[in-house]
Each structure stands twice: as structure tokens, then as C-alpha cells.
Amino acid sequence: MTEVAETAVQTPAPAALRGRRGRRPVDVADLVARAREGEARAVARLISLVEDASPALREVAAALAPYTGHAQVIGLTGSPGVGKSTTTTALVRAYRGAGRRVGVLAVDPSSPFSGGALLGDRVRMQDHAGDSGVYIRSMASRGHLGGLAWATPQALRVLDAAGCDVVLIETVGVGQSELEIASLADTTLVLLAPGMGDGIQAAKAGILEVADAFVVNKADRDGADQTVRDLRYMLSLGGRHETAGAWRPPICRTVAARDTDNGIDTVLEAVEEHRRWLESSGEGHRRRVQRAAREIEAIALAGLRERMGDVRGSAALGALADAVVAGGTDPFGAADQLVAQL
Amino acid sequence: MTEVAETAVQTPAPAALRGRRGRRPVDVADLVARAREGEARAVARLISLVEDASPALREVAAALAPYTGHAQVIGLTGSPGVGKSTTTTALVRAYRGAGRRVGVLAVDPSSPFSGGALLGDRVRMQDHAGDSGVYIRSMASRGHLGGLAWATPQALRVLDAAGCDVVLIETVGVGQSELEIASLADTTLVLLAPGMGDGIQAAKAGILEVADAFVVNKADRDGADQTVRDLRYMLSLGGRHETAGAWRPPICRTVAARDTDNGIDTVLEAVEEHRRWLESSGEGHRRRVQRAAREIEAIALAGLRERMGDVRGSAALGALADAVVAGGTDPFGAADQLVAQL
Numbered sequence: 031m032t033e034v035a036e037t038a039v040q041t042p043a044p045a046a047l048r049g050r051r052g053r054r055p056v057d058v059a060d061l062v063a064r065a066r067e068g069e070a071r072a073v074a075r076l077i078s079l080v081e082d083a084s085p086a087l088r089e090v091a092a093a094l095a096p097y098t099g100h101a102q103v104i105g106l107t108g109s110p111g112v113g114k115s116t117t118t119t120a121l122v123r124a125y126r127g128a129g130r131r132v133g134v135l136a137v138d139p140s141s142p143f144s145g146g147a148l149l150g151d152r153v154r155m156q157d158h159a160g161d162s163g164v165y166i167r168s169m170a171s172r173g174h175l176g177g178l179a180w181a182t183p184q185a186l187r188v189l190d191a192a193g194c195d196v197v198l199i200e201t202v203g204v205g206q207s208e209l210e211i212a213s214l215a216d217t218t219l220v221l222l223a224p225g226m227g228d229g230i231q232a233a234k235a236g237i238l239e240v241a242d243a244f245v246v247n248k249a250d251r252d253g254a255d256q257t258v259r260d261l262r263y264m265l266s267l268g269g270r271h272e273t274a275g276a277w278r279p280p281i282c283r284t285v286a287a288r289d290t291d292n293g294i295d296t297v298l299e300a301v302e303e304h305r306r307w308l309e310s311s312g313e314g315h316r317r318r319v320q321r322a323a324r325e326i327e328a329i330a331l332a333g334l335r336e337r338m339g340d341v342r343g344s345a346a347l348g349a350l351a352d353a354v355v356a357g358g359t360d361p362f363g364a365a366d367q368l369v370a371q372l
Numbered sequence: 373m374t375e376v377a378e379t380a381v382q383t384p385a386p387a388a389l390r391g392r393r394g395r396r397p398v399d400v401a402d403l404v405a406r407a408r409e410g411e412a413r414a415v416a417r418l419i420s421l422v423e424d425a426s427p428a429l430r431e432v433a434a435a436l437a438p439y440t441g442h443a444q445v446i447g448l449t450g451s452p453g454v455g456k457s458t459t460t461t462a463l464v465r466a467y468r469g470a471g472r473r474v475g476v477l478a479v480d481p482s483s484p485f486s487g488g489a490l491l492g493d494r495v496r497m498q499d500h501a502g503d504s505g506v507y508i509r510s511m512a513s514r515g516h517l518g519g520l521a522w523a524t525p526q527a528l529r530v531l532d533a534a535g536c537d538v539v540l541i542e543t544v545g546v547g548q549s550e551l552e553i554a555s556l557a558d559t560t561l562v563l564l565a566p567g568m569g570d571g572i573q574a575a576k577a578g579i580l581e582v583a584d585a586f587v588v589n590k591a592d593r594d595g596a597d598q599t600v601r602d603l604r605y606m607l608s609l610g611g612r613h614e615t616a617g618a619w620r621p622p623i624c625r626t627v628a629a630r631d632t633d634n635g636i637d638t639v640l641e642a643v644e645e646h647r648r649w650l651e652s653s654g655e656g657h658r659r660r661v662q663r664a665a666r667e668i669e670a671i672a673l674a675g676l677r678e679r680m681g682d683v684r685g686s687a688a689l690g691a692l693a694d695a696v697v698a699g700g701t702d703p704f705g706a707a708d709q710l711v712a713q714l
Contacts, residue, residue, distance in 0.1 A: 088704045095702040110451055183703070315697075322703065323693035327680060329707035334676050338669060351665035355657075357440060360433040361525070361664065365671035 056086045062093045065192040068131075073165055073192045080184035081169070091184070097191035099318070101133070104301060105215030106200045107240070112223040113247040113286055118200045120284075120291040124298055125196050126163055133189035133197040134166040137182055137211065165189060180332050183214060183325045212240035213324055216314060217304045219297065221245045222261070224253030238264055241279045243300040249283035249293065258283070277307050337372045346371055398428045404435045407534040410473075415507055415534045422526035423511070433526070439533035441660070443475070446643060447557030448542045449582070454565040455589040455628055460542045462626070462633040466640055467538050468505055475531035475539040476508040479524055479553065507531060522674050525556060525667045554582035555666055558656060559646045561639065563587045564603070566595030580606055583621045585642040591625035591635065600625070619649050679714045688713055 056079065064072035079090050104121070106114050118134060125132045167189075169181060182199065189197050201211045212218040220241035246257050261281055280300045284293035308314030338347070350364040398421065406414035421432050446463070448456050460476060467474045509531075511523060524541065531539050543553045554560040562583035588599050603623055622642045626635035650656030680689070692706040 088702075091702040091704045095696070096699045099697065099699060318697050319690070319693045322696035322706075323689050325703045326689065326692055326696065326706040326710055327677075329703055330680065330710045331673060331677065333707065333711060335669075335673065338672065347665050347668065348661070350668055351661045354437070354664035354668065355441065355660050357438045360430075360437040361667045361671055362430045362433045364664075364668040365675065368668055368672045369675060 056089075058086055058089045058093050062090075062097075062191065065188070066097065068193065070165060073188060074167075076188045076192070077167055077185050080188060081181045091187070094187050094191040098187050099190065101186075101190040101194050101197045102301075102305060103186065103190075103197050103199065103214060103216045105211040105218040106198060106221060107202070107211055107218065108221030108223075108245075110202055112221040114200050114202070114221055117219075117221060117245060117247060117284065117286040117294075117297075118198055120286040120294045121198060121297065122164055123291060124294050130195040131163045131193055132165070133192075133194035134164070135182060135185055135189070135197065135199045136166065136168045137199060137201040165192070165194065180328045182211075183321070183328070186214060214321060215242075216308060216317060217242045217301050219243050219245050219301070221247050222257055223248040224251045224257045242277065242304050243279050243297070244281045245284055245297055246281060247284050247286055250285050254283065275311065277304065277311075277313075334372070338368060398431075400428055400431045400435050404432075404439075404533065407530070408439065410535065412507060415530060416509075418530045418534075419509055419527045422530060423523045433529070436529050436533040440529050441532065443528075443532040443536050443539045444647060445528065445539050445541065445557045445559075447553040447560040448540060448563060449544070449553055449560065450563030450565075450587075452544055454563040456542050456544070456563055459561075459563060459587060459589060459626065459628040459636075459639075460540055462628040462636045463540060463639065464506055465633060466636050471505075472537040473505045473535055474507070475534075475536035476506070477524060477527055477531070477539065477541045478508065478510045479541060479543040507534070507536065522670045524553075525663070525670070528556060556663060557584075558650060558659060559584045559643050561585050561587050561643070563589050564599055565590040566593045566599045584619065584646050585621050585639070586623045587626055587639055588623060589626050589628055592627045596625065617653065619646065619653075619655075676714070680710065 056075075058079075061072050061076055061079075065076050076090060076094075079086050106118055106121075108114055115136075118136075122132050122134060167185060169185060186197055186199070199211050199215060218240050220243075222244060223246070244261055246254055246261070248254070258281055265279065280303075282293060282296040282300055284291075284297060286292075286294060305314075308317070347368060350359070350367060353359045354361050354364050398417075400421075403414050403418055403421075407418055418432060418436075421428050448460055448463075450456050457478075460478075464474050464476060509527060511527060528539055528541070541553050541557060560582050562585075564586060565588070586603055588596055588603070590596070600623055607621065622645075624635060624638040624642055626633075626639060628634075628636060647656075650659070689710060692701070692709060695701045696703050696706050
């Protein structure tokens with residue numbers, strides 16, 4: 031199943047939660063059946079329904095629920111320029127070579143206003159156009175607070191239910207987004223490249239905490255050894271991995287570029303080893319339950335935010351904001367009034 | 373007023389909203405009076421009170437309200453390694469040279485689990501230790517969703533009320549964090565450096581939408597001209613700046629390093645010109661009202677999230693998450709049940 035990625039998919043307007051917008055009626059059961067048979071158009075439609083402001087949203091979610099929990103979810107994150115897209119492409123190629131069905135969610139939280147994912151996607155898409163075992167989808171937050179936290183798990187559920195064996199979630203770090211991805215993924219790969227910043231920058235990026243494995247890409251460049259040494263040193267400083275039975279994130283070296291996949295096999299091995307550890311340690315189940323809890327919480331908060339939107343629509347929030355700007359009230363008092371009006 | 377930045381200040385546990393934790397009683401009126409006289413310890417204490425889980429939180433917010441709205445807020449964002457810290461230092465030096473009181477909030481959303489701001493701060497602090505007109509504070513989210521969205525405006529209010537003429541908010545882009553900073557700042561500076569990624573990466577980063585001015589730092593390096601050309605080209609593609617009277621983000625070139633501030637004067641001019649435009653166009657007031665609205669909403673949501681935490685404490689969310697993982701219910705149904713229990 032293949033689909034040209036939609037650039038800048040709209041994250042759900044909170045109105046989606048109550049299904050206000052009119053749309054042509056959807057035969058959800060039929061769509062889910064066709065998606066499970068691998069029909070790309072059905073998958074695309076389902077993702078649109080859960081992401082976009084669809085009245086069928088809840089029906090879709092309920093129909094998908096029995097079929098989820100199969101996919102292995104792999105997150106990829108790293109600063110701009112480290113080679114996330116090429117590494118994702120290399121992983122897709124490798125998993126396709128092993129006969130597995132692959133979904134890719136390219137999450138771009140950095141462009142909430144416009145189609146920032148456009149160029150990157152066009153570059154990436156060319157490799158797998160025509161392969162019926164790959165489904166690639168771009169998502170860009172439109173600035174709704176919590177937009178991607180809300181939409182990404184839903185898109186993931188569609189790909190999972192549609193029978194993807196592996197779902198790769200690619201996002202540009204650094205920031206809150208990489209945490210959201212880490213909270214979604216079974217295994218999180220943090221990509222680095224030589225010369226992209228020294229040890230201080232790496233520590234700033236907070237990458238040590240989220241990584242299940244490190245991928246030093248562009249490992250043929252000067253400075254790759256130093257980057258690996260810096261990583262090892264920083265890992266030795268943290269206490270997280272010292273507990274007996276704890277997972278120690280391996281460091282892989284790759285040269286993932288347009289035509290070479292050097293080192294991708296070591297990444298695949300690291301992911302597989304981590305998968306086994308997730309199962310044997312019980313951490314895998316724990317992560318899935320935690321993921322579900324966050325998803326539930328995100329949906330609940332989006333619903334509450336929607337009600338605030340109604341309040342805002344009635345100009346109450348605007349009046350409260352004016353009072354805060356004028357110094358007449360403080361934001362806590364204003365928040366109390368806002369919640370009281372829910 | 374000077375204070376050695378506290379590394380990894382804890383963002384408010386939602387419990388802060390109801391002031392559960394016991395602490396020694398605080399004379400808020402006295403603290404606010406002393407902060408307004410420029411006493412660094414009082415400023416530090418107030419920021420801790422609003423950030424941390426203090427029972428006095430609401431009292432502090434109410435006491436600050438009449439004194440806010442004076443500070444000019446300048447946001448700095450950019451990828452790791454572009455020179456945000458050195459540029460911030462150079463701006464502090466320049467504003468101090470002009471006799472203005474300066475506050476700096478170094479926001480580090482990328483390290484929610486540990487003191488990721490540690491090294492960067494130690495590097496930066498040395499320049500201004502001993503200057504009583506500079507107040508520098510580090511903040512690192514501890515992983516509470518919305519933690520920095522909640523805490524940063526509160527710290528900003530303290531610095532504003534304490535008489536800072538200029539508050540610089542520095543954050544590592546790329547991601548949601550830069551949007552939050554842009555939503556807080558009167559003027560947002562987006563920093564770039566040559567060789568940090570090509571045009572596609574810049575477009576991905578979504579920087580065009582949030583920048584009020586661009587700063588191409590390390591402008592003495594190869595590729596600086598190309599970076600400026602790329603920026604100009606991308607700006608020419610966007611439609612945002614074509615409206616009559618719209619602000620066109622200037623592009624400044626700097627070589628901000630430990631001992632040189634080349635080009636910082638052009639940045640100061642750009643900021644000043646933007647300030648005049650904000651006033652003449654009415655956009656400045658509009659931004660401040662919008663900022664207050666977001667702040668109110670963030671506080672209200674934190675309060676609602678706290679109530680969910682109570683529900684979670686009673687294991688209800690855990691049971692719902694288990695049911696979702698088992699496929700027995702979908703996350704929307706679970707969210708309905710969660711909200712019903714609030």
C-alpha cells in the first residue's frame with residue numbers, strides 16, 4: 031500500500047471531539063476491513079478521519095481497538111541535519127527486504143502554521159513510491175497545543191490495526207517533541223552526526239534520557255570517533271543505566287545516504303535486542319500501558335480544551351485576558367473564572 | 373541584582389495550584405516590595421514561589437499583577453550550536469551598556485528529567501556575575517506536559533514586576549518550545565549559523581513563521597552569504613509578509629563569540645525598529661492580550677490536569693489504560709470515563 035504523503039495534515043480541531051462538521055457519511059466497518067486487507071486508500075481515509083475533524087472519529091477508534099497492539103513502534107529523533115530522513119529510508123528498505131510491512135509517520139512539530147514538511151517529504155517519497163508494503167504519512171501540527179500528542183497516537187493506531195509490522199515515527203528533535211515520540215515508541219533511536227555540536231550541546235538536548243539506542247550517522251566524517259567517545263562519557267556519568275538488568279543503550283555507527291546503508295544492520299540488531307529486552311523485562315508492557323494512559327489523558331484534555339474554546343468563542347477569555355494585561359486581575363484568578371464557566 | 377542561576381528549577385507540580393505542600397510562611401507583600409527595590413534574593417525567592425509547589429503561589433501572582441506590563445520581552449531561539457548563549461550574553465552586555473536592567477530566562481525544555489541546563493549555564497554565568505543590573509535564571513521542564521508553558525510566563529511576570537526593562541528568553545529550538553517562546557515574546561529572534569543545514573532543513577524547522585528578525589551568527593564563516601540568500605529566498609516564497617503594513621523580518625549578521633560582539637548593534641536596531649512597529653500597528657497590544665489568554669488557559673488546564681492526577685492516584689486511569697492495551701475499549705471511551713470522574 032502506497033500513498034503520496036499529504037503535506038501538512040491538519041491536526042484535529044478540538045471540535046472534532048464532538049463531530050460538529052458535516053461530511054459525507056462513512057461506512058467505518060467497511061473502511062476498517064479494507065484497510066486490514068492492505069488497501070492504501072482505506073488507510074489514508076482512516077487516518078484522515080482520526081486526525082481531521084470527523085464526526086466518525088469515535089466510531090473509527092472503537093472499530094480499530096480490537097486490532098491494535100501488534101506493531102513494533104520505532105521512534106527516530108535528532109537535530110535537523112543529522113540524517114533522519116535518509117536513515118528512515120534505509121530502515122524502510124531493510125524491513126521491506128525482510129518482508130515486513132512498514133508504516134512511517136513523519137511528525138513535524140516545528141511547522142504548526144504551514145506545510146513545512148513539504149520539501150522533505152517530496153525528497154523522501156521517491157524511494158518507495160510503488161511499493162505496496164510501505165505506507166508513509168506526514169503530520170504537521172497546526173499549532174493546537176497538544177495537537178501532535180493527540181493526533182500521532184491515533185494515526186499510529188490506524189497503521190497498527192491495518193497490519194503494519196513495524197511503524198517508524200520520525201520527528202525532528204530537540205524539545206518536547208522527542209519526549210512525545212519516546213513516549214509513543216517501543217524503541218527510540220537518537221541520531222547524532224559528527225560536528226553538530228559539542229558535549230555541552232548534547233547534554234542540553236536531553237537525549238541521554240530518551241535514547242534506547244544511539245545512531246552516529248555520517249560516521250565516515252571527521253569527528254565521528256569523538257562523538258562516540260563523548261556519548262560514552264556522558265552515558266558513564268548518568269546513573270540510569272547502572273541498575274542490574276537495566277538496558278544499556280548501544281551506540282551504532284552508520285553512513286546512511288541516498289545510495290548507501292552502511293551500518294544499518296547494526297541498528298536493526300540493536301532494535302531487535304531491545305525488543306527482546308522489552309519482553310523479558312516486562313518493560314514493554316509497562317510502556318504500552320503508560321502510552322495508553324497518556325493517550326487517554328491527551329484526549330480528555332483536548333475535550334476540556336474544547337469546552338474552553340466554547341468559552342473563548344463567547345469572548346469570556348478575551349475579556350479575562352484584557353483584565354490581566356491591564357493589571358486588574360492576575361492569571362490565576364482569571365483561570366478560576368474560566369474553569370468556573372466550563 | 374545578581375544570582376547564580378539555579379540549575380534545573382522544578383516546574384510546578386500541579387499540586388502547586390492548591391498549595392498542598394507545607395513551607396515556612398511567606399510575607400509576600402514584603403518580598404514584592406524588596407524585589408521592586410532590586411534585591412536579587414527577593415526576586416529569586418519569588419520565582420521559586422511561582423515555579424515551585426508553593427502555597428503562596430496565588431497570593432504572589434495577585435501581588436505582582438499591578439506592576440507588570442513594563443518589560444520588553446525578547447525571545448531567542450535556534451538549533452543547538454548556532455550560538456544562542458553567546459548572542460544572549462552579547463545582548464545583555466549591550467543593554468547593560470545602555471543602562472537598562474536586564475532579566476534572562478534560559479529555558480531548556482529538552483531536559484525534562486535532569487539538570488540539562490547545568491553546563492551551559494556555568495559557561496554563561498561567568499560574564500555577568502557581580503553585575504547588579506542583570507538577573508539570570510535557568511528553567512528546565514521536568515516532563516510535566518505543559519510545564520514550561522505554565523512556569524515561564526510566571527517567571528517572566530516576576531522579572532517584569534521587579535523592574536527589568538528587558539527580559540531575554542532563550543530557548544533551544546526546534547520544536548514546540550520555540551512556538552511557546554514566540555508566543556511569550558514581543559520580538560522573537562531566530563538564530564542560524566552557516567553550515568547547520570540546508571534550505572530544506574530551515575523550512576522544516578518552521579522558523580519562518582515565528583521570526584520577527586533573523587540573526588545569522590558566525591557570519592565570518594564560509595557559507596554565511598549562502599545562508600542569507602537561502603533565507604531571503606524562503607521569505608520571498610511565503611505570503612505572510614506581503615500585506616501592506618506587514619512586518620518584514622530583517623536579516624542581521626553577527627559574530628557573537630566570547631570576546632566579540634560584531635554585528636550586535638544591527639540586532640539592537642532591528643529589535644528597536646520592531647518595537648516601534650508593534651506600537652504603531654497595534655500588534656504589540658494584540659500580542660500581549662493573546663499572551664495573557666494563553667497563560668490563563670495554561671493555568672486552567674494545569675488545574676484540570678491536577679484533578680486527573682487525583683483520579684490517576686486512585687488507579688482509575690491505570691485500569692482504563694489496561695483496558696485500552698487489551699483492546700477491550702478505545703481511548704476515546706476511556707477518556708469519557710476519565711472526564712466523568714473529575
